[in-house]
Amino acid sequence: MPMENTYSVPYLYETLSAKAPGLSRPLAVSVPGSKSITNRALLLATLAQGTSTLRGVLFSDDSRHFLKCVQNLGFETAVDEGARTVTVKGAGGAVPLSEASQHVGSAGTAARFLTAFLGLSQGVYHMDSSEQMRRRPMAPLLDSLAELGCEVSYEGSGAEGRIPRSFPFTLRGHGFRKNSICVNIDESSQFLSALLIVSCLCSQDFTTAIEGAHGMAYIEMTRKMMRQFGVETLKQDERTFLTPAGQHYRALDYQIEPDVSAACYFYAMCPLLRIPVRVDDVHFDSLQGDVRFLRILEQMGCRAAETPRGILLEPSADGIFHGVTADMSACSDQAITLAAIAPFADGPTTITGIGHIRFQESDRIAGMAAELTRMGIRCEERADSITVYPGSPKPSTVETYEDHRMAMGFALTGLRSPGISISNPGCCRKTFEDYFAVLDHAADCLAST
Known part of the structure; x- marks a missing residue:
């Protein structure tokens, strides 16, 4: 990871444009483990009875904060970052320490999942x-927790820049005092995932209802992982889930998938640079919703094929890729990725279903619009969508707003347009700490092909 305040993106398009039509060997990339799966697996392992071994673990700011919180609660762990393994001795749903202080950093999964637990x-x-x-x-x-019986005391709620009912706070838990809840997930599907994961700790059948419908791909990931660890939650209708009582998580030896969100930055290089790309061990049967981004790239003209080593994505025969209208509610982490390559499409690209990303690490819709405009690219920002028009980005330093996805996504623009730099590249430590080192290696491989 570069330590400088800015990262200068290597401009590759001019060098590759002559080679691309004859480039037969794909760019092959390996990416670290999934953040979403790593942090879910850490919580499920603490809830299980017995010792779980997690393999292919992502080590990043988010996952280290989650792991540190688990350790601070008194759970026994063994960590081998070199082997990417963590063992966790679960306590069958109990917490070893009845009082503790936790700092979740900027990890949304730790913030929501541990708070529910x-x-x-x-x-x-x-x-x-x-x-x-x-x-x-x-x-x-x-x-929702207060309605279920938890006492929540807030500190510093009037401080500038903080929103009501947010960190810091103190939880005084008394278990479940009722067996049903309705939660609004318009701002984050993690609220529902958190409640579903811990719902089996209720002594009665537990019903979770929702308002809103954002992020259901992540909910399906949660339900599948719960099932893998031994607990079934039943979908009664589009807005109601039932967790039958009497279920318990079991310890597992669990393999974590590569991070498809990370893989998508490299797959986006396929139409952008007119090269074939394969990311090791990424397949269409992934638990992760971001694999749907590859279907959007197919709509733009790419061709995808399963291979034993991972999905192979190839550019269109003529090297042109199309503007599309894409509902990205199932893969919204890739909205910035699509916006970053959209100026080079043959028509406008409209990204819809992304209103909730205004409430993530940054207001991502506003951030996309601001940085594209700074590059001289016409775009239209709306409450829950953005349209990006074709154009030639001019040299610019991309402001990242302390948001890892702004940094990783807009680095792609610079691969095809010279003079693009990324401010504060270190923000990628949140999920993919050596992203720019991997990008530089990929660039070196392509330049020497």
């Missing part, structure tokens, strides 16, 4: 976060 346990837990996480939504989850 601790709020519905027996004990007193003091919760804090980074300034960035203090500005992100928590109220729907905290209101």
Whole structure:
């Protein structure tokens, strides 16, 4: 990871444009483990009875914060970052320490998942976060926990820049005092995932209803992983889930998939640079919703094929890729990725279904619009969508707003347009700490092909 305040993106298009028509060997890339699966697996392992071994673990700021919180609660762990393994001795749904202080950093999964677990346990837990996480939504989850019987005390709620009912706060948990809840997930599907994962700790059948329909691909990931660890939650209709009582998580030896969100940055290089790309061990049967981004790239003209080593994506025969209208509600982490390559398409690209990304690490719709405009690219920003028109980006330093996806996504633009730099590249430590080193290696491989 570069330590400089900016990262100068290597301009590759001119060098590759002459080679691309004859480039037969794909760019092959390996990416670290999935953040979403790593952090779910860490929580499920703590809830299980017995010792779980997690393999292919992602080590990043988010996952390290989650792991540190698990350790601070008294769970026994063994960590081998070199082998990418973590063992966790679960306590069958109990928390070893009845009082603890937790700092979740900027990790949304740790913030939401651990808050639900601790709020519905027996004990007193003091919760804090980074300034960035203090500005992100928590109220729907905290209101649900209060309705279920948890006492929530807020600190510093009037401080500038903080939103009501957010970090820091103290949870005084008394277990479940009712067996049903309705939660609004318009701002984050993690509120629902958090409640589903801990719902089996209720002594009665537990019903979770939702308002909103954002992020259901992540909910399906949660339900599949719960099933893998031994707990079934039944979808009664589009808005209601039932977790039958009496179920318990079991310890597993669990392999974590490569991070498809990370893989998509390299797959986006296929239409952008007119090269074939394969990311090791990424397949269409992935638990991760971002694999649907490859279907959008197919709509733009690419060709995807399963191979034993991973999905192979090839550019169109003429090297042209098309503007599309894409509902990205199932793969919204890739909205920035699509916006970053959209100026080079043959027509406008409209990205819809992304209103909730205004409440993530940054207001991502506003960020996309601001940085594209800074590059001289015409775009139209709306409440829950953005349209990007074809154009030639001019040299620019991309402001990242402390958001890893702004940094990783807009680095793609610079591969095809000279003079693009990324401010604060270190923000990628959140999920993919050596992203720019991997990008530089890929660039070196392509330049020497």
